[in-house]
Amino acid sequence: MSFDGLNDKDLPLKLRMMNLLWNLGWLVRPNVKLYQYREGRRTNVQFTDIDVLAIKILPLQNPITAICSAKSGHESDSSQIFWLAGVKSYFGASFAYYLRSKASLLKAKPLCEKLDVIALNGEQLSIIEKRFLITPRTSQFFNFETYKQINQYFLELKGKRRSLYNYITERYWIDRSNNQLLRTITAIRDVKTLDLSSSCRIYMKYYLTSLLALPLFQLAHLLIRIPTNMIRTEFDTALMGGELAQLEKEKILGACKSFIRELIKEAKLPSEVIGNGASSLDQLFKLDYSADLLDLLIRIVDQYNVSIYLPRMIDVLSYQIAKKPVSIPNIQYATVPDLPKNQWAYAAKLTKDLLIFVQRMGGLEKSEMNI
Numbered sequence: 157m158s159f160d161g162l163n164d165k166d167l168p169l170k171l172r173m174m175n176l177l178w179n180l181g182w183l184v185r186p187n188v189k190l191y192q193y194r195e196g197r198r199t200n201v202q203f204t205d206i207d208v209l210a211i212k213i214l215p216l217q218n219p220i221t222a223i224c225s226a227k228s229g230h231e232s233d234s235s236q237i238f239w240l241a242g243v244k245s246y247f248g249a250s251f252a253y254y255l256r257s258k259a260s261l262l263k264a265k266p267l268c269e270k271l272d273v274i275a276l277n278g279e280q281l282s283i284i285e286k287r288f289l290i291t292p293r294t295s296q297f298f299n300f301e302t303y304k305q306i307n308q309y310f311l312e313l314k315g316k317r318r319s320l321y322n323y324i325t326e327r328y329w330i331d332r333s334n335n336q337l338l339r340t341i342t343a344i345r346d347v348k349t350l351d352l353s354s355s356c357r358i359y360m361k362y363y364l365t366s367l368l369a370l371p372l373f374q375l376a377h378l379l380i381r382i383p384t385n386m387i388r389t390e391f392d393t394a395l396m397g398g399e400l401a402q403l404e405k406e407k408i409l410g411a412c413k414s415f416i417r418e419l420i421k422e423a424k425l426p427s428e429v430i431g432n433g434a435s436s437l438d439q440l441f442k443l444d445y446s447a448d449l450l451d452l453l454i455r456i457v458d459q460y461n462v463s464i465y466l467p468r469m470i471d472v473l474s475y476q477i478a479k480k481p482v483s484i485p486n487i488q489y490a491t492v493p494d495l496p497k498n499q500w501a502y503a504a505k506l507t508k509d510l511l512i513f514v515q516r517m518g519g520l521e522k523s524e525m526n527i
Contacts, residue, residue: 159306160187166207167300169226169255172281173208175298179290181494182210182222183370183467186303189326190247198322204243208253209329213373213464216380220250228257233264241271247330255281297475305478309356316350328367334395337371340364341445344519355481358524362474362485365514369467372510376456376463384454391450445517452513455506462503468492469507484526487511 161167174184188206191198208224225240237254244252254261254268254275261268261275268275276284285292292298314321320343328336344364347357375394382390443449456463469492473485487507495503508527514520 159303159310162304162307166226166228167303169228169257169278170207170224171295171298171300171303172285172292173224173226173253173255174210175292175295176281176285176288176290177208177210177222177224178298178468179288179493181492182212183366183471184211185209185329188329190243190330191326198327203246204239206243206247211370211467213370213467215461215464216377218377219370219373221247222251222253223247223249224253224255226255233259233261234267237264237267237271237273237275240273244273297472297479302475302478305481306359309359309478312352312356313347313350313360316352317346320346324364324367333371333374337368337375337395338443340368340371341517341519344368344514345517348519355477358484359474359477359481361514361520361524362470362477365510365519366467366470366474368514369470369510372453372456373463373466375453376460379453379457380460382457384457387454387457388450391453445513448513448516452509455509459502459506462499462506465492465495465499465503466506466510469495469503470510473507484524486526 164170170186174186177184186208188209190203190205191200206223207226210222210224212220212222214220223240223244225236227236233254233256240252240254243249252273254264254273255277256275257278259277261277264275267273284290310321310325323339324343328340331339344361347360347364350357352360375391378394379387379390456466469487472492473487476483476485487504491500511520511525511527515522515525
């Protein structure tokens, strides 16, 4: 995901689609670039990019995704529809939307039905917006000015730490959820050390926190059936990427311990040194914030019904910063359109819990929080 393409003629159409999906309960991101990765490393081969990526979080199921292609030029409909169907399959998306600004899509309708692509032109999009009482011109977040400000923040980050920029705009969206969680936490800490402007730094912290909320929900989804007193064990397994990955880690750790024991014995060191040296290896895979993370995760599991709003609650706070770079976001106003009023207090409390966790693990400063 990257907020680039300020001069893209398709940008107004992308913003309208983002605004529509956001108001219908989707988390939205523009311009997700799909690069080829080989042996965990990014190559220079870019497969394609997704104009708009949307994620819908629902209880008791994995998040569903939708991809959108927005075109205002004279591209061939059939070529674009075939391309979009291929990207939908590659990305594992549940829905694909093909948007045209003005063109009639009557001839493309049979192909769209065959390839399971939803086609919309500008007029049809206006009808949908009207029926859902959504007004693009008064969009709170999805306008050119906000987009331009966020673009500047991402360009600033790109200039200071290209690898971090590449991860959160590209690799994050195809990574496993446990890697997303661990790498995003590291990213939040990294941002704190970079020579960024104060407004960029606080924006990126909140933006990354919204990314952190997604894998946290994924973990909660895995643990929703587990009794609270067993969550710790299952949490450790999930954080390592599942049972097979955890077994592999234990094998590596065991081999390291055996090697250290033999090394210390050959050096004829006291037995207590052997014990200390071996036990210290247990810390190789321990996180200094694991207790706080586990506590947060239990809270999310206990409030699972409102945790589906958590990524977008944080998203609103990041948009507040983008609109007013000198202000600190206020959770009191961080509402999302589809959040029921009777669940607002619970969602707000869970959002505060997440921000407090980020502050405790060395991300946010207290002065950057207004909760």
